[in-house]
Amino acid sequence: MAFALQVRGLTKSFPGVLANDHIDLDVEEGEIHGILGENGAGKSVLMSVIYGLYRPDEGKILVRGQEVAIGSPSQAIRCGIGMVHQNLTLVPQLRVFENIILGQEPRRGIFLERQKARRRIEELLHQTGLSIDLNARVRDLPIGLQQRVEILKMLYRGASILIFDEPTTVLTPQEVDQLITYLLALKKQGKTIIFISHKLREVFALCDRVTVLRRGKKVGTCAIKEATPESLAEMMVGRRVLFELPRGRKPAEEVVFSVEGVSTLPEKGKALREVSFRVHRYEILGIAGVEGNGQTELAETIVGLRRVRQGKLVLNGEDITYLSVKERIKRGLAHIPEDRHRRGAILDFTVMENLMLGFEDEPPLRRGLLTLHFPTLQEFASSLIREFEIATPGGDTLVRTLSGGNQQKVVLARELSHPVSVLLACQPTRGLDVAATEYLHRKLLELKNQGKAVVLISADLDEIRALSDRVLVLYEGRIIGELSPESDEYQFGLLMGGKSLAS
Amino acid sequence: MLRRARRFLEFPFLPEVVAILTAFLLGLLVLFFTGYPPLRAFSALFRGAFGSRNAFGQTLTQATPILFTSLSFLLSFRAGIFNIGIEGQLLMGAFVAALLGTMIRSLPLPLHLPLALLGGGLGGALWALIPALIKTYLGAHEVITTMMMSYIASYLTSYFVNYPFKAPGWVAQTNPVQPTALLPRILPPTQLSLAFPLALVFSVLVFYFLFRTYLGFQVRAVGLNPEVAENRGISVASRQILAFLLSGFVAGIGGAGEVLGVHGKFVDGFSPGYGWDGIAVSLVGRLHPLGCILASLLFGMLRAGGMTMARVTKVPLDLSLIIQALVILLIAAPRLIRIFILRKRGL
Numbered sequence: 001m002a003f004a005l006q007v008r009g010l011t012k013s014f015p016g017v018l019a020n021d022h023i024d025l026d027v028e029e030g031e032i033h034g035i036l037g038e039n040g041a042g043k044s045v046l047m048s049v050i051y052g053l054y055r056p057d058e059g060k061i062l063v064r065g066q067e068v069a070i071g072s073p074s075q076a077i078r079c080g081i082g083m084v085h086q087n088l089t090l091v092p093q094l095r096v097f098e099n100i101i102l103g104q105e106p107r108r109g110i111f112l113e114r115q116k117a118r119r120r121i122e123e124l125l126h127q128t129g130l131s132i133d134l135n136a137r138v139r140d141l142p143i144g145l146q147q148r149v150e151i152l153k154m155l156y157r158g159a160s161i162l163i164f165d166e167p168t169t170v171l172t173p174q175e176v177d178q179l180i181t182y183l184l185a186l187k188k189q190g191k192t193i194i195f196i197s198h199k200l201r202e203v204f205a206l207c208d209r210v211t212v213l214r215r216g217k218k219v220g221t222c223a224i225k226e227a228t229p230e231s232l233a234e235m236m237v238g239r240r241v242l243f244e245l246p247r248g249r250k251p252a253e254e255v256v257f258s259v260e261g262v263s264t265l266p267e268k269g270k271a272l273r274e275v276s277f278r279v280h281r282y283e284i285l286g287i288a289g290v291e292g293n294g295q296t297e298l299a300e301t302i303v304g305l306r307r308v309r310q311g312k313l314v315l316n317g318e319d320i321t322y323l324s325v326k327e328r329i330k331r332g333l334a335h336i337p338e339d340r341h342r343r344g345a346i347l348d349f350t351v352m353e354n355l356m357l358g359f360e361d362e363p364p365l366r367r368g369l370l371t372l373h374f375p376t377l378q379e380f381a382s383s384l385i386r387e388f389e390i391a392t393p394g395g396d397t398l399v400r401t402l403s404g405g406n407q408q409k410v411v412l413a414r415e416l417s418h419p420v421s422v423l424l425a426c427q428p429t430r431g432l433d434v435a436a437t438e439y440l441h442r443k444l445l446e447l448k449n450q451g452k453a454v455v456l457i458s459a460d461l462d463e464i465r466a467l468s469d470r471v472l473v474l475y476e477g478r479i480i481g482e483l484s485p486e487s488d489e490y491q492f493g494l495l496m497g498g499k500s501l502a503s
Numbered sequence: 504m505l506r507r508a509r510r511f512l513e514f515p516f517l518p519e520v521v522a523i524l525t526a527f528l529l530g531l532l533v534l535f536f537t538g539y540p541p542l543r544a545f546s547a548l549f550r551g552a553f554g555s556r557n558a559f560g561q562t563l564t565q566a567t568p569i570l571f572t573s574l575s576f577l578l579s580f581r582a583g584i585f586n587i588g589i590e591g592q593l594l595m596g597a598f599v600a601a602l603l604g605t606m607i608r609s610l611p612l613p614l615h616l617p618l619a620l621l622g623g624g625l626g627g628a629l630w631a632l633i634p635a636l637i638k639t640y641l642g643a644h645e646v647i648t649t650m651m652m653s654y655i656a657s658y659l660t661s662y663f664v665n666y667p668f669k670a671p672g673w674v675a676q677t678n679p680v681q682p683t684a685l686l687p688r689i690l691p692p693t694q695l696s697l698a699f700p701l702a703l704v705f706s707v708l709v710f711y712f713l714f715r716t717y718l719g720f721q722v723r724a725v726g727l728n729p730e731v732a733e734n735r736g737i738s739v740a741s742r743q744i745l746a747f748l749l750s751g752f753v754a755g756i757g758g759a760g761e762v763l764g765v766h767g768k769f770v771d772g773f774s775p776g777y778g779w780d781g782i783a784v785s786l787v788g789r790l791h792p793l794g795c796i797l798a799s800l801l802f803g804m805l806r807a808g809g810m811t812m813a814r815v816t817k818v819p820l821d822l823s824l825i826i827q828a829l830v831i832l833l834i835a836a837p838r839l840i841r842i843f844i845l846r847k848r849g850l
């Protein structure tokens with residue numbers, strides 16, 4: 001078998017972290033090769049080294065048997081290696097066409113040969129079966145299509161080895177299905193693909209072989225045919241992972257939090273229309289729905305970032321409709337935001353600073369009129385780091401350098417560090433590895449079994465059904481139905497598509 | 504060998520050191536090609552900056568106002584505000600201090616001096632409050648408004664000292680400040696006054712505020728990521744207004760320091776652009792109070808040394824301004840561009 005890409009003894013360290021420790025990797029020509037591993041295992045670093053973003057401390061890279069020195073992404077592209085990053089790198093103001101040729105404009109003299117470029121792209125579209133409007137502005141496209149532009153850009157540059165670093169974390173389930181179809185089509189044309197994901201379902205649907213990393217070391221490579229979800233999870237984590245957790249006790253009668261006929265104005269997004277629900281003690285209430293149907297708006301309304309036009313929010317019997325964000329936090333409303341980089345954690349703050357965020361202005365963290373009390377802070381931070389098993393060199397490490405799962409743990413730890421009565425968890429396991437997902441699910445169930453109420457908003461139907469006691473479906477800013485988690489997928493599909501069950 | 508090379512490359516202040524050396528080298532080249540004796544000019548520059556007690560006093564005197572203005576810029580910047588109207592806040596502070604210093608009579612020094620200083624600070628703060636409120640309630644960007652307020656302050660104070668508050672004589676200036684409001688000189692015969700140690704105290708205070716108090720923490724959170732801050736119950740608008748006020752206050756004290764420490768009155772056009780220099784100094788000092796101290800000493804040295812150089816050799820003061828500009832170009836500008844690009848990308 002010919003190898004498209006080989007890595008030998010690759011080592012890369014950062015201050016205090018050995019991110020890649022003598023890694024060997026063999027990717028066969030024309031296969032889809034999965035890279036699996038926990039958050040922080042070193043997958044992204046390995047890919048960044050291959051793509052020339054980081055220089056390795058040791059080791060070599062071979063492309064089709066030839067040793068190559070890759071010092072920059074442009075050299076990687078010359079070797080036929082392309083990468084789609086988790087955070088897309090397109091220019092939003094430009095058109096699709098312009099984005100694709102950006103940096104590689106064909107020219108004659110000083111003139112752009114637009115027609116020639118266009119023909120080549122159309123040819124590409126035809127070959128790959130991808131379809132997209134070349135004249136659309138990138139900022140107007142949904143994220144799934146933007147990703148498609150990124151793929152085209154890579155193909156246009158002649159990449160034959162394509163690296164995808166967690167391409168599916170930003171996609172809706174429908175977009176994921178489409179991506180899988182395209183990737184299989186690309187494989188059929190002989191492209192070699194490296195695919196990183198935490199979702200075993202996707203890995204089984206796509207990959208031929210997978211390589212598992214753990215704490216910077218390679219655990220092994222195996223053919224997907226010989227693997228099971230359990231065996232892969234065990235390889236990644238080093239112990240058995242439970243995909244199904246015992247749900248615990250039944251909800252109590254007592255209502256902790258209720259939303260009563262809430263409507264909002266359609267400023268920046270969907271308006272909520274007469275949304276009502278109650279969450280009880282010992283209950284996890286799931287809110288399902290296709291993304292973009294008001295989930296973000298509902299969360300922002302509950303947190304206090306969006307004005308309510310009509311209706312009210314009641315927490316522990318108290319009307320909190322007009323209370324500030326701060327007052328709501330004080331009354332025990334905790335929140336895991338859907339986008340942890342935009343709303344959850346400050347990347348350029350340290351772990352400690354992120355943990356204290358929102359609690360800094362009250363004793364015991366504040367002593368005296370203005371002063372922060374550092375011994376207490378450090379104690380507070382290190383006890384949370386221990387309790388939530390956040391993998392970080394210390395409290396004064398920047399959150400930017402933590403892996404995704406650990407960034408999420410920082411947010412979770414902060415939200416649960418103070419007495420909680422209701423937790424609003426939005427897409428809480430997006431981008432988390434199997435172990436961190438299991439951990440987070442455990443925490444949610446633990447909270448529920450302590451008598452708290454949890455509102456779980458998620459696009460991942462499996463997650464919703466595994467955890468919730470009841471499920472509401474959100475469609476076009478309205479709750480259009482309630483299901484039990486045992487209802488079959490068909491019923492969920494109908495409701496999520498906007499067809500109410502009664503009619 | 505390689506290890507050592509790598510350790511050297513990890514030296515945290517390498518970019519600054521390299522940039523400063525490059526700037527001096529380019530300065531030498533400029534001298535060489537314009538036909539001045541480069542080494543003689545440079546030795547005059549260094550002698551003028553450190554060569555004697557007086558030279559050193561001169562360097563510190565020159566460093567004082569830009570240390571204040573760089574702290575001022577730093578305070579606003581850490582809250583995510585781009586206060587480029589520091590010049591105006593400095594002028595207003597200076598003018599209020601001059602008024603309080605001249606008009607109030609027969610107050611003992613321990614009362615009069617602090618009063619005049621405080622008045623200066625409040626004058627600057629008030630001048631910063633206007634763009635702060637415009638930003639919060641009308642949404643106009645502070646880059647435009649602070650700059651306009653700066654021009655207004657410049658013309659307004661100029662008008663005041665040319666007409667209503669003009670001292671008798673040819674020069675556009677106020678009457679001399681009462682002796683009870685003067686900042687004592689600490690290194691006669693130089694103009695070095697208590698304003699310099701005061702600036703150092705302010706550096707420490709700014710450091711303490713930003714990194715040791717909860718309000719400073721909130722200001723930094725707002726500056727780095729307003730959406731997360733808001734989500735955690737921190738009022739973005741109120742923290743930005745606070746930062747604006749503090750920024751103006753420090754700039755105003757800087758202006759008061761010049762009036763009460765150096766000139767003894769408000770002289771029209773006394774500031775050669777301290778407010779603008781503060782922005783650059785702040786960036787060279789990595790937007791950190793302690794870095795600001797070092798960077799303002801560098802700039803102060805270039806100014807003081809440059810003046811001596813202009814006097815003893817025929818090399819004009821512009822040379823040290825060129826070096827200063829090169830330092831800015833090599834350190835501050837790339838840094839600023841980077842910050843803006845990161846912001847644009849929302850990182």
Ligand SMILES: Nc1ncnc2c1ncn2[C@@H]1O[C@H](COP(=O)(O)OP(=O)(O)OP(=O)(O)O)[C@@H](O)[C@H]1O
Binds near residue numbers: 019433
């Ligand atoms: N620029 C950096 N500076 C310091 N440490 C880093 C840097 N980039 C990554 N690391 C560290 O290297 C380790 C591996 O990180 P990497 O991003 O490769 O993890 P990952 O396997 O991609 O995890 P995830 O699934 O969460 O994306 C982590 O411990 C991380 O903290």
Ligand SMILES: [Mg+2]
Binds near residue numbers: 045165
């Ligand atoms: Mg990663």
